[in-house]
Amino acid sequence: MADSIHAVHPAGDIILTLKNHDAEFATWDSNFDKPPATAAFPVSEGVSDSAPKDALTGEKEDANEDETTSGSDENQDIAPKMRVSSMHLRLASGYFNKMLDGRWEEGAGSTVDAEGWDSNAMLIVMNAIHGHVRKVPSTVSLEMLAKIAVIVDYYDYLEAIETFSQKWIGKLAKPSVYGRDVVFWICICLVFRVPDAFRIMTKIAIKGSRGPIQTMGLPIPQEVVNKLETKRQEVTGSAMDAIYAKQAELCVGGGCMLTCRAMQLRVLMIWMHMEYLDRLQPESAFLGWNIEFILEELRKIDSPKWDDATRGGGNIHRCTLTRNLVERISEVAMDIRGLELADFGISPSMPNKEVVWIAAGWQNST
Numbered sequence: 490m491a492d493s494i495h496a497v498h499p500a501g502d503i504i505l506t507l508k509n510h511d512a513e514f515a516t517w518d519s520n521f522d523k524p525p526a527t528a529a530f531p532v533s534e535g536v537s538d539s540a541p542k543d544a545l546t547g548e549k550e551d552a553n554e555d556e557t558t559s560g561s562d563e564n565q566d567i568a569p570k571m572r573v574s575s576m577h578l579r580l581a582s583g584y585f586n587k588m589l590d591g592r593w594e595e596g597a598g599s600t601v602d603a604e605g606w607d608s609n610a611m612l613i614v615m616n617a618i619h620g621h622v623r624k625v626p627s628t629v630s631l632e633m634l635a636k637i638a639v640i641v642d643y644y645d646y647l648e649a650i651e652t653f654s655q656k657w658i659g660k661l662a663k664p665s666v667y668g669r670d671v672v673f674w675i676c677i678c679l680v681f682r683v684p685d686a687f688r689i690m691t692k693i694a695i696k697g698s699r700g701p702i703q704t705m706g707l708p709i710p711q712e713v714v715n716k717l718e719t720k721r722q723e724v725t726g727s728a729m730d731a732i733y734a735k736q737a738e739l740c741v742g743g744g745c746m747l748t749c750r751a752m753q754l755r756v757l758m759i760w761m762h763m764e765y766l767d768r769l770q771p772e773s774a775f776l777g778w779n780i781e782f783i784l785e786e787l788r789k790i791d792s793p794k795w796d797d798a799t800r801g802g803g804n805i806h807r808c809t810l811t812r813n814l815v816e817r818i819s820e821v822a823m824d825i826r827g828l829e830l831a832d833f834g835i836s837p838s839m840p841n842k843e844v845v846w847i848a849a850g851w852q853n854s855t
């Protein structure tokens with residue numbers, strides 16, 4: 490579509506020119522969501538030597554970690570053009586209605602520039618609003634849907650695209666681990682007003698983000714970012730409290746006998762020191778931490794096993810340090826509630842019962 494005018498509407502009176510099209514979209518900075526500085530339990534003398542070596546290699550590895558999509562360089566200098574109908578643009582979009590007010594009196598061939606969009610996403614949107622249903626794909630990738638969502642949000646095209654968006658959303662796989670795809674979903678749910686998926690995806694973000702979420706320039710209101718971050722800090726704080734409570738419990742009781750208690754307390758305190766938890770400042774806002782990471786680190790602790798001479802020797806004592814603690818924190822994680830669109834004054838675009846993906850088993854996730 491780069492070499493000539495793409496006739497979305499052959500009799501159209503507007504030439505839509507895409508400037509700065511197909512630029513890099515939604516760059517995910519993998520250094521942004523780093524875990525906190527911790528030192529793993531020493532396993533052998535040589536363990537600490539491996540880290541600097543790993544860090545010094547990999548000239549290209551960092552670039553590979555970033556999940557980014559680059560546009561086609563060869564097409565950057567050719568601005569795609571689409572012949573479209575001002576009537577359809579105006580009907581579908583309050584933005585264009587205002588912008589084009591009186592413009593078409595200039596006659597056929599009036600031009601309008603659009604800046605920074607993905608050309609394929611724009612073509613899908615244009616075909617949809619011009620009623621060319623057969624030219625609108627029945628499925629799109631998550632990233633393409635995010636690109637479409639950005640355009641829909643900017644031009645206020647929700648009503649015109651709503652029917653298509655619900656079908657696309659229903660066919661997409663859902664992520665279960667926080668990352669770029671979850672942020673795409675949060676944006677898509679906000680733009681297309683999908684409350685249940687929004688609740689699920691924001692819960693994943695609360696459990697798995699390590700600080701304020703990266704919006705990557707997507708239209709995600711700061712209010713949503715702030716609310717997610719507040720909940721991440723609350724939940725992480727609850728998990729931390731459970732660890733400190735366990736430490737306090739072992740000082741005054743717990744364990745089946747004093748020796749057992751002393752062993753468990755010592756291991757817990759060493760672990761907390763290695764994880765820097767005994768030096769964590771309240772003002773750190775738990776940056777780098779989240780409840781999933783805490784559970785992951787706790788599960789790495791080997792509870793002390795020792796020969797219990799009080800039982801005649803040869804009896805390995807197996808009280809576990811972390812089982813109850815992991816259970817307690819897992820319950821906190823299970824009880825997390827994701828955010829509601831209604832909290833941000835956004836009503837669902839369609840009744841929940843009509844949203845296809847619920848039938849595909851979304852309710853049972855997370």
Ligand SMILES: [Zn+2]
Nearest residue numbers: 744745749808
């Ligand atoms: Zn014991």
